Amino acid sequence: MPERTPRELGLLADCESCFGLCCVALPFSASADFAVAKDAGRPCVNLQDDFRCGIHTQLRQRGFPGCTVFDCFGAGQKVSQVTFEGRDWRRAPETSGQMFTVFPVMRQLHELLWYLAEALTLDAAAEIVPELRAAYESTERLTRESPGVLEKLDVAACRAEVNTLLLRVSELVRAGHRGREHRGADLIGARLKGADLRAANLRGAYLIGADLRGADLRLADLIGADLRGADLSGADLTGSVFLTQAQVNAAKGSRATRLPASLTHPAHWTTPDSTPDRASGREPGPRGPRNRAGSRKRPPRRG
Structure with missing residues (x-):
């Protein structure tokens, strides 16, 4: 178009x-x-x-x-x-x-x-x-x-x-893809290294500190997803929709991270890439980052 x-x-x-x-x-x-x-x-x-x-x-x-x-x-x-x-x-x-x-x-x-x-x-x-x-x-x-x-x-x-x-x-x-349903999901600190998240619904999902190294996020809906501290090193986000520069800036990544054409790699993405085999990906785990008091902290819902 x-x-x-x-x-x-x-x-x-x-x-x-x-x-x-x-x-x-x-x-x-x-x-x-x-x-x-x-x-x-x-x-x-x-x-x-x-x-x-x-x-x-x-x-x-x-x-x-x-x-x-x-x-x-x-x-x-x-x-x-x-x-x-x-x-x-x-x-x-x-x-x-x-x-x-x-x-x-x-x-x-x-x-x-x-x-x-x-x-x-x-x-x-x-x-x-x-x-x-x-x-x-x-x-x-x-x-x-x-x-x-x-x-x-x-x-x-x-x-x-x-x-x-x-x-x-x-x-x-x-449409036509059997993507996972994770809308608004608590995926704080989730272990998603190499995960197949093609066409996943991640609208408003909490992905703070998640390990998304080498994950396949093509065609995923990422509107409002909280990616603060998430590791996108080597991940493929080409074709993902409603991802913003601010979300990318809040995450970690590498030069091997593939982004939609409208977005750029942040200057702080300077760590060496270590892209894993996607087949080694794990399902989301229950553990996540803790606040200063020692308990997990969920941010207020956005969007």
Whole structure:
């Protein structure tokens, strides 16, 4: 189909055109992902006057790996340059409250655009292209609304409407394949080395710290799957659907990891590859990473 990919549509962060919104609008807690805690609306201690990060090249070494994982799907530059017409929150502080409220709303809308744009490139979804295109266009129009409209937008309703279409796309892509059903499954720390997960339904699955080395994830639906710390070294994710750059950034991998064409290998994927024989894969095990108190911790459900 002659549609453009999410990357070609600019649905990735362009930090040069943003007012550092992810560094000020969003909160984070001191954890393995962030060295310090920060409230929403308060600039990160590393944010400079020109909206650049003062430790950008050392984020992981300085205790901020969470920053290297995050991607706003291009919402930052949209809010900065379109919604607020280039007026930044430092020179126009009266805009700050509304700008910081609108940013997470815009990010969710851009995430939906990412999924819809990807769906429009899939041959398997040809029969519902008119519906997908209409959903994309209506969502894109919402991103150009005024700050007042955006801050009151019912994003949950937008997500629910688009998700109905995305479910159909997933079914069409995986039709004819007997993929495993793991939607929302607890696969934290699962031993899936070399596993056959072709056309698996992994929507919203918890794959934190899972061993997916050499796993076959072609045609798998990975929308909302939590891949933090999962090892994708040597895994094959070509043809998987609804996988985002942020999910890939949160995982571990190697140069031998095969990704969809719209995604890139993160810079921290520098470990040597040790691709296993897929036949040696094991079923998911019950053990997973533990929190500081010693018990397994399930993150809040997403998507």
